[in-house]
Amino acid sequence: MAGLWGNIDYAAFVVLFCIGLYIIIAKQNLIKKLLGLNIMETAVFAFIVTSGMVDGGTAPIVGAGATGPFASPLPHALILTGIVVAVSITALALSLIIEIYRQCGTIEADELKGAE
Amino acid sequence: MVHWLPLAAFVPLVAGALTPALAHGRPGLARGWALAVTAFCIFATAALTRRVALEGPFSYAMGGWAAPWGIELRFDEFSAAALFICVIMLLVLCFSGPYVRRAVPAARITWYYSLLLVNLGGMIGFVVTADLFNLFVFMELVAVSGYALVAVGGGRTAALAAFKYLMAGAVSSALILFCIGVLYALTGSLNMADVALRLATVESRAPVLLALAGMTAGFLVKAGLFPVHVWLPDAHAIAPTPINAVSSALLVKLGIIGLLRIFPLFGAAGVVSLAPLYEALAWLGAISILAGAFFALFQQDIKLMLAYSTISNIGYIVLGLGLAGELAVTGASIHVLNHALIKAALFLAAGAMIHQSGYRTLHDLRGIGRVMPWTTLALLVGALSIVGLPPTAGFLGKWYIALGALEAGRPGFAVAVLGGALLIFIYFARMLNAFYFRAPSHEEMLAVREAPASMLGPVLLLAALCVLGGLFGRWPVLLIAPGVSRLVGGG
């Protein structure tokens, strides 16, 4: 099992995950929270895609003349689904933000707390 | 027919996608279409439940590919919850006919039924799949349609409640996906049975521990347990009534079923033992019972009160799982099913009252027993069963959990079980006293008429099911006994 230096990529993605989490909790603007959520989800996708990587590997396309070790196609198929899930949640969240602004006139979480 | 299993999840999803296209010119068609598809699902899941009762768990390889390579759907005893999901969804669809015409803007009604069908297909898919990433995909389908259904009513704070629910759900989903990624990196496969097999030979302890803790935390957020319940009360109280019934009775149960799916994964893992996790779950469950019931006492709005009592009942189920004894886990699994019936009956009855009278708080609804006798009777039966009095369905689950607590030598938890029931009893006694014996505080209350037939029918049927669930409680216990022994034995 490689130490933290061997998995520096994973460590970077965990840091990105936590930056996203920080933005969601600390920032008040709802759109900023949503960007933080996107950063967090993209970090998880990057982690899974990187786990499918192989040294000196090429894209998993086995056409004529393609040689060498191939990256594992399974994580790529998973993350294609993950990215579509992320954009669906983002589209819905943005519509809710537009509806919140239409109903309450503000998209700052602390002001909304009073409006309830 | 062996193909009921994939079709039970496949048909409602495709039907949900076709609803807007079919019902474009004819708005009335959407509800009829949804009822027909749900009736098909009831027929399919009933056939599957009968088969699992006779032959035990069975699998279906999607696309003809064997387990670790393709996606495997596996219908075991706990998947029988799909039958309860379909029955409650049919009654909710029947209830939402007249209710939705007034509570939801006209342009959104077709999309409302489309989202409900997608929600149904996602829930059935969630309880039958045996593939980790497929579990995540169906969970997201249920989640996205659930967030939108909370905000479809369009009230002043509906969008804000839905946004908070979305944020809590999306963060927990990202954490669950991260843990699925860790498990995939460790074992190279996504099939649950295969992962459990290969986890036994993993020697690095930290990733397995994180995967276990992360997925448990993620599913507990989705189940709305006490410390992470903040999103639940608003999301469950502000939405239209049929959606309250669906989310409080069914959506939170998916978090529990998710736990039941991942515990066997780590059962065989040598590097991590589940005992400390069960201990933590038992304590969290007990705290959640008392906290949920305690907060419910201070609510004036009856829908908010029912939402907090959901948190308390989720606490019962998690306490049952935490005790990890044969009796306790049987009680928890039974309570998952019975509480779905009870909470659906309570929310639909309360919703019918609010729909007819326009009042929401206990003070304003005084004397409604005289003008809406049948709905209030159904609420009375629901109240008796949620408190857990013997003839009703609520008694079974709590009785088994209390016995399990005593059997495990933890009388403190048995006291928590009874204490929670007592707190809820106090509130319901006050509520029923206000409905039956207090003079109405508004003159308009006397002019209120009984709910229309298509709303009253489901409410009364659910109340009857609550009583039948109590009288014929032996059958569900016998049905899930092998599943529980496999879980407790392997756990």
Next chain:
Amino acid sequence: MRQALVAITVAIAAVPMLLAVAGLPRPGDAQAPVHTHVAARYVAEGARETGAENLVTGVLLNYRALDTFGEVMIIFTALAAVMAVLSSAAPRRPEDDAPGIASAIPISPVVAFIIRLTAPFIAVFGAFVILKGHVSPGGGFQGGVILGALLMLLSLVLGRGLERPLLPVPLARWLQAAGPLAFAAVGMLGLALTGALLGYPAGPDQQLLRELMVIVLELGIGIGGAAIILGLFLEMRGD
């Protein structure tokens, strides 16, 4: 002060994740279970069994077709959700819409000309990505998003607001359900031929039929995705 507190708690939460991630096999070594277990068979027999050189498309449409069906359903659910939240019977009051970026700037003739000029090329590229998805990198989703972006550009130039959008609404509803419809058709055909839902006939002589089923799925996902993205854009623009 509050933000510093949150930063500290998030940092504390990061420690167990870092420890766990350190224990994982190094990304990139060929002996990691990721490459030796399930993926080994995909790489070895994938091209032959699924008929697609691009193994990712092979996994997406053949081995794990139910995931992709779920994905197509999720993008449709996003559209249904946005319509359920934003479309309301109440007429839109002009003053509640802040003077934003999208609606304030009229489309300048230069932009309109450039969009009209590049539209055919974007369309050809989108179609290429969809149809060649099983041989070269790309596939239904990527092509769908490219066509969706093209439809957005055209609706800026040719569309006449929400009342008369680029696509008439009844047609748009059927196009938006194209993904699930394609999966239903191919799934049922697979059930009839191979006895397993979403299965593909594996015989050597049925190579053409398998290729056709993959093309139908790719087209369904692509067209469905493009129509849904256009629907999202028009609904959220709302003017």
Next chain:
Amino acid sequence: MSQAFDLVMLALLIAMALAVARSKDLVAAAIIFSGYSLIMCLLWQHRGAPDVAMTEAAIGAGVTTILVLLAIGRTRRREK
């Protein structure tokens, strides 16, 4: 040990994520997030994942950014 290219990309990603956190102007944050998606797309392309890279570029940088800008257009541009 991954090559220098990856390390530079990872450092850039973390810097852009922090920039999104700090910027008060939401349109700037959306544009920086679009850049973040493109850098992620480059990283994956380098790791032998062209399909996912193309999808991330098209959906992450394209659709998500357009929808965020639309929402900013209909609500408020500056963060308090």
